Amino acid sequence: MGLTPAALLLSLFFVGPSLWALYTSLTNKALVGIDAARPRFVGLDNYQRLLSDPDFATVVLNSIVFVVGSAIVGQFILGLLLALLLDHAERRRYRLATIPYAAVLLAWVNPTVIAGFLWVAMYDFYYGSLNTGLTALGVGPVDWLGRFPMLAVIIANIWRGTAFTMLIFLGALKTIPSDIYEAARVDGANAWRRFWDHTLPSLRPIAALALLSITMSTFGTFILIQTLTNGGPGSATETIALYAFHEAFRSYAIGYGSTIAVVMLALNVAFAVLYLRWSRARA
Amino acid sequence: MSVIGPQAQTQIAVPPRVRPLEGGSRLEWVLMHIVFAAVTLFFLAPFIWLFTAAFDAHAQAYIRWPSAPTLDNFVQIFSRYAFATALSNSVFVAVSTMLLTVFVVSLAGYSLSRIELRQKAWITYAVLLLQTMPLSATMVPIYGLARELGLRNSYLGLILVHSAIELPFLVWLMKGFFDSVPRQLEEAAWLDGRGKLRALFEIVLPVARPGIAVAAGLSFLSAWAEVLMVLILVDQQSMKTIPLAFYETFRSAGGYTEVQYGLVAAMGVLYVLPVMAVFFATRRLMVRGLMSSTRGL
Numbered sequence: 001m002g003l004t005p006a007a008l009l010l011s012l013f014f015v016g017p018s019l020w021a022l023y024t025s026l027t028n029k030a031l032v033g034i035d036a037a038r039p040r041f042v043g044l045d046n047y048q049r050l051l052s053d054p055d056f057a058t059v060v061l062n063s064i065v066f067v068v069g070s071a072i073v074g075q076f077i078l079g080l081l082l083a084l085l086l087d088h089a090e091r092r093r094y095r096l097a098t099i100p101y102a103a104v105l106l107a108w109v110n111p112t113v114i115a116g117f118l119w120v121a122m123y124d125f126y127y128g129s130l131n132t133g134l135t136a137l138g139v140g141p142v143d144w145l146g147r148f149p150m151l152a153v154i155i156a157n158i159w160r161g162t163a164f165t166m167l168i169f170l171g172a173l174k175t176i177p178s179d180i181y182e183a184a185r186v187d188g189a190n191a192w193r194r195f196w197d198h199t200l201p202s203l204r205p206i207a208a209l210a211l212l213s214i215t216m217s218t219f220g221t222f223i224l225i226q227t228l229t230n231g232g233p234g235s236a237t238e239t240i241a242l243y244a245f246h247e248a249f250r251s252y253a254i255g256y257g258s259t260i261a262v263v264m265l266a267l268n269v270a271f272a273v274l275y276l277r278w279s280r281a282r283a
Numbered sequence: 284m285s286v287i288g289p290q291a292q293t294q295i296a297v298p299p300r301v302r303p304l305e306g307g308s309r310l311e312w313v314l315m316h317i318v319f320a321a322v323t324l325f326f327l328a329p330f331i332w333l334f335t336a337a338f339d340a341h342a343q344a345y346i347r348w349p350s351a352p353t354l355d356n357f358v359q360i361f362s363r364y365a366f367a368t369a370l371s372n373s374v375f376v377a378v379s380t381m382l383l384t385v386f387v388v389s390l391a392g393y394s395l396s397r398i399e400l401r402q403k404a405w406i407t408y409a410v411l412l413l414q415t416m417p418l419s420a421t422m423v424p425i426y427g428l429a430r431e432l433g434l435r436n437s438y439l440g441l442i443l444v445h446s447a448i449e450l451p452f453l454v455w456l457m458k459g460f461f462d463s464v465p466r467q468l469e470e471a472a473w474l475d476g477r478g479k480l481r482a483l484f485e486i487v488l489p490v491a492r493p494g495i496a497v498a499a500g501l502s503f504l505s506a507w508a509e510v511l512m513v514l515i516l517v518d519q520q521s522m523k524t525i526p527l528a529f530y531e532t533f534r535s536a537g538g539y540t541e542v543q544y545g546l547v548a549a550m551g552v553l554y555v556l557p558v559m560a561v562f563f564a565t566r567r568l569m570v571r572g573l574m575s576s577t578r579g580l
Binding site for chain 1: 307311312315316318319322323325326327328329330332333336343344345346386387388390391393394395407408411412413415416417418419420421422423424425426427428443444446447448450451454504507508510511526529530533534542544547551554555558559562566569570
């Protein structure tokens with residue numbers, strides 16, 4: 001059957017690993033030593049450990065700050081503003097608007113390692129472009145990755161991901177029929193009124209879906225943080241995704257790392273179900 | 284726009300809107316263009332740095348025009364950092380992934396489109412769930428599984444895992460394209476005495492060509508950019524692809540300050556150029572595809 005190769009690939013790399021993680025999370029499997037060769041079944045020990053692990057509490061909090069800051073506040077609001085700006089520019093026939101549009105897209109299509117590296121250079125304390133600029137303005141250098149590491153990774157992630165929300169809202173704005181505006185204008189509604197009464201409400205359904213999409217993709221962010229700060233300094237930028245990796249490969253605790261992975265997968269299922277509910281309600 | 288195909292496709296046919304706002308004051312023009320400049324500066328500055336640093340023998344972390352533009356950095360990454368190996372590995376893995384993906388998703392998309400689907404909602408659920416699964420959550424289990432299956436440090440392992448990444452979305456996308464080919468057209472071809480396979484190639488595939496282009500472009504780009512799986516599947520020098528070589532070159536320096544910026548920037552330029560080329564050549568298709576895949580690159 002035509003579906004077989006696809007089904008095989010998907011079971012090998014999505015379904016298989018999920019089941020493997022579920023099983024391994026119930027053992028004390030390690031990367032090296034006796035527990036690597038002969039892992040013992042430990043029941044829900046790993047889950048209990050997770051609940052009382054102070055580091056886990058920290059990384060959950062970090063993940064929330066990261067997602068709220070970079071996805072919900074940053075990408076969402078900036079994306080919406082950019083979409084409104086570019087849509088307005090298009091109606092005014094400002095040709096140069098293509099340049100900021102292309103720039104936003106460029107940041108988005110690049111491999112994440114590149115994004116991480118570019119921002120390592122931007123944030124460099126002594127010679128980074130950011131501090132060179134700030135010094136020229138007389139504000140003085142800021143130790144971005146040392147003193148404000150979370151803000152730094154959030155800015156980098158906003159830079160990288162804003163295009164997605166912008167494109168979604170640009171698409172939605174194009175579908176608003178123009179006669180609504182005409183009618184409102186004839187009624188004497190000013191620009192703000194038209195924006196609040198017509199533009200924003202018509203964006204609301206797609207906004208909920210966009211928000212959930214970027215929450216899901218931001219939640220899983222790994223390589224950007226890994227290249228920028230490696231979760232540090234200390235554990236200031238260590239999110240759940242990084243914690244699972246570090247527990248498994250730095251502390252060699254595959255069983256415990258799998259437990260964290262299972263929690264992430266479960267959260268993703270919850271997000272996805274919510275997403276489907278909302279998109280159904282919309283249709 | 285949604286994560287999964289069908290809605291994304293119905294929205295492709297957006298009616299052209301005709302509501303130009305002519306005029307606008309001169310002040311508005313100036314203000315808008317100041318904002319354009321600010322946005323462009325924020326999003327473009329890192330790239331300006333990348334491209335100037337790559338041609339600067341004494342590159343620093345700040346943006347400066349190279350006093351004597353040179354190809355030194357490019358020569359060095361090939362002579363001292365064995366960049367050629369990483370480059371050919373990356374090309375081989377990405378192209379193989381693309382070919383395998385196109386084959387698999389065309390086949391699966393066509394089958395899904397031609398069979399009676401009762402549990403449509405469940406398939407939608409499954410596609411969405413698989414497509415949004417964070418790769419970072421599968422790192423640990425895929426590492427464990429690949430070790431047991433002997434798929435580490437092998438091209439096969441990399442190609443298979445990279446093919447799986449965009450698969451759920453692309454299967455769904457292809458199904459949408461095949462759905463748009465009327466079944467009667469195909470059946471008429473069968474009646475004309477053409478074989479099923481010939482009908483598929485002569486009638487169905489040409490209609491699905493844009494879908495195949497998106498599948499090819501997206502699978503190439505995502506395999507080219509993917510690094511998480513490379514990180515856990517590869518530790519042999521000879522198997523490294525560009526993102527891993529790149530990552531290690533600037534990570535191995537220790538701190539942030541000792542990075543050989545010029546060399547890494549040169550690697551970065553060679554790494555992003557194909558992405559930019561493919562992306563801007565097929566911009567419209569890619570934007571549509573990427574938006575509905577959510578996985579991003």
